[in-house]
Amino acid sequence: MVNVCKNGLRKRNETILIDSNEEEEYFEDYQREETRHDVFTYLKKLNIHQQEAIKLKYFLDMDYATILWKEVCGI
Incomplete structure (x- = not known):
C-alpha cells in the first residue's frame, strides 16, 4: 500500500516532507x-x-x- 502511494506521488512528481521531529519521536x-x-x-x-x-x-x-519489609511480611 505504501509503495502504491509513493509510486502515485512519483508519477505526479510530488514530494512528501517528513518532519524530522516526528521521525525522531517515532525512533525514540x-x-x-x-x-x-x-x-x-x-x-x-x-x-x-x-x-x-x-x-x-x-x-x-x-x-x-x-x-525488604514487603518480602518479610508477604504483602
Whole structure:
C-alpha cells in the first residue's frame, strides 16, 4: 500500500516532507518499546522473588527497606 502511494506521488512528481521531529519521536518510541521488551524478556529468566524486587525498586521506585519489609511480611 505504501509503495502504491509513493509510486502515485512519483508519477505526479510530488514530494512528501517528513518532519524530522516526528521521525525522531517515532525512533525514540521504537527504541523505548524495544528496551521494554528486552527488560521483560530478561525478567522472565529470574525467579519470582528477584522479579518482584526489581519491579518494586526500578518500576515503582521503592527503597530497599520497604522492599525488604514487603518480602518479610508477604504483602
